[in-house]
Amino acid sequence: MHRIRVRVVADALDANDTIARANRADFDRAGVRVVNLMSAPGAGKTTLLERALPALGGLRAGVLEGDVEGSIDADRIAALHVPVAQLNTGAGFGGECHLDANMVRSALPELPLDTLDLLIVENVGNLVCPAEFRIGEDARAMVCSVAEGEDKPLKYPLMFRACELVVVNKVDLVDVLGFDLERLLENVAAVNPGAEVLTLSARTGAGVERFARWLAGTVARAGAAA
Amino acid sequence: MHRIRVRVVADALDANDTIARANRADFDRAGVRVVNLMSAPGAGKTTLLERALPALGGLRAGVLEGDVEGSIDADRIAALHVPVAQLNTGAGFGGECHLDANMVRSALPELPLDTLDLLIVENVGNLVCPAEFRIGEDARAMVCSVAEGEDKPLKYPLMFRACELVVVNKVDLVDVLGFDLERLLENVAAVNPGAEVLTLSARTGAGVERFARWLAGTVARAGAAA
Numbered sequence: 001m002h003r004i005r006v007r008v009v010a011d012a013l014d015a016n017d018t019i020a021r022a023n024r025a026d027f028d029r030a031g032v033r034v035v036n037l038m039s040a041p042g043a044g045k046t047t048l049l050e051r052a053l054p055a056l057g058g059l060r061a062g063v064l065e066g067d068v069e070g071s072i073d074a075d076r077i078a079a080l081h082v083p084v085a086q087l088n089t090g091a092g093f094g095g096e097c098h099l100d101a102n103m104v105r106s107a108l109p110e111l112p113l114d115t116l117d118l119l120i121v122e123n124v125g126n127l128v129c130p131a132e133f134r135i136g137e138d139a140r141a142m143v144c145s146v147a148e149g150e151d152k153p154l155k156y157p158l159m160f161r162a163c164e165l166v167v168v169n170k171v172d173l174v175d176v177l178g179f180d181l182e183r184l185l186e187n188v189a190a191v192n193p194g195a196e197v198l199t200l201s202a203r204t205g206a207g208v209e210r211f212a213r214w215l216a217g218t219v220a221r222a223g224a225a226a
Numbered sequence: 227m228h229r230i231r232v233r234v235v236a237d238a239l240d241a242n243d244t245i246a247r248a249n250r251a252d253f254d255r256a257g258v259r260v261v262n263l264m265s266a267p268g269a270g271k272t273t274l275l276e277r278a279l280p281a282l283g284g285l286r287a288g289v290l291e292g293d294v295e296g297s298i299d300a301d302r303i304a305a306l307h308v309p310v311a312q313l314n315t316g317a318g319f320g321g322e323c324h325l326d327a328n329m330v331r332s333a334l335p336e337l338p339l340d341t342l343d344l345l346i347v348e349n350v351g352n353l354v355c356p357a358e359f360r361i362g363e364d365a366r367a368m369v370c371s372v373a374e375g376e377d378k379p380l381k382y383p384l385m386f387r388a389c390e391l392v393v394v395n396k397v398d399l400v401d402v403l404g405f406d407l408e409r410l411l412e413n414v415a416a417v418n419p420g421a422e423v424l425t426l427s428a429r430t431g432a433g434v435e436r437f438a439r440w441l442a443g444t445v446a447r448a449g450a451a452a
Contacts, residue, residue, distance in 0.1 A: 040351070041374055042371070042375045069381065072380060095354070095358075095384065097354035126323065126354060128294060128321070128322075128323035129355075147268060148267055155296055155351070156295075156351075203403075
């Protein structure tokens with residue numbers, strides 16, 4: 001039974017890569033750069049976007065919201081007058097715990113790609129499977145909340161390794177939690193020595209401008225490389 | 227492609243139910259009651275167990291730790307001199323984001339079931355897929371941290387519906403976060419009106435004795451029904 005299951009998964013991942021390349025070709029044609037933003041549930045991805053999107057200067061950004069159900073996050077982003085589409089994995093995709101390239105592809109007609117410089121795909125809250133599926137993105141970023149504990153890079157290394165950027169969020173709670181920020185940063189470095197790390201608080205806004213600059217830099221770098 | 231994928235998933239779930247029933251028969255023979263404990267990453271399952279296990283009175287408890295990688299949590303539980311086994315989904319199970327009945331079955335020889343009254347299975351940190359796989363348990367409980375936000379029951383309803391008990395953890399952070407506890411409780415009730423809810427702080431220990439009583443009650447109830 002195991003051999004059969006492994007084969008099916010391998011086939012599915014190959015199909016995913018094919019569709020991810022097709023997405024990427026469409027993104028390139030539209031001149032839009034794409035960031036795949038991942039985290040555990042409740043790490044603060046949407047709050048971070050609410051803070052960072054108005055700080056992007058002249059950059060035209062849109063958001064694709066991935067959730068199992070509902071449109072809570074898309075409604076929050078829409079309130080900023082940012083183009084947004086909601087992609088529910090519970091509707092037609094079996095309640096999947098992650099976005100894959102095919103799901104993202106199905107949602108692209110809902111977004112005005114030609115008018116955007118940057119598309120942020122907010123993945124389903126999950127520290128495991130989203131890291132396994134490329135969606136055609138230029139960069140992968142994750143949010144890790146200090147409320148989750150210092151050990152998460154060691155317990156979910158694939159996610160921490162998959163990302164170019166690790167945002168350490170909720171640093172306003174470091175003192176009240178007695179959180180060992182140095183140990184978290186050491187654990188991130190042990191798993192992914194090349195990762196860029198930003199510490200910030202999306203709730204207070206402290207440090208969010210550095211995330212906004214990273215987003216703008218991703219657009220600039222990808223544009224220069226194209 | 228979708229039809230094929232749906233069929234494979236259905237087959238896998240049927241096989242899971244068959245193995246879950248076999249696990250359950252083994253648990254019944256050994257006279258051990260089993261709780262499947264689930265949450266998002268970093269919600270505080272292990273800290274809660276560290277606090278609750280010494281408060282179980284004469285109850286003999288063991289723990290099966292589920293993680294993608296490593297034995298950090300099992301090491302923490304072993305320090306309490308509680309029988310514990312570590313089950314890694316990354317070793318032979320494809321890095322799965324949840325435990326299923328077959329994985330649990332593979333670990334049972336590592337635990338002294340005949341000497342236990344209660345086995346707590348700490349699932350992989352994930353608010354989606356663990357809810358879809360029965361493992362032969364008597365009861366399902368989840369931990370939801372206030373640091374994750376008030377909206378999680380609405381975004382991950384399957385998990386909140388699957389559980390008899392919802393533990394709201396980290397209530398010591400309610401004030402500092404400006405967290406709306408009433409709204410969280412309303413959202414839990416909207417998704418699962420029958421759920422028992424305990425608010426506590428595993429970090430400070432406040433309220434943990436009620437979770438310990440719930441565990442003991444699960445053993446008593448299951449014993450009376452057997």
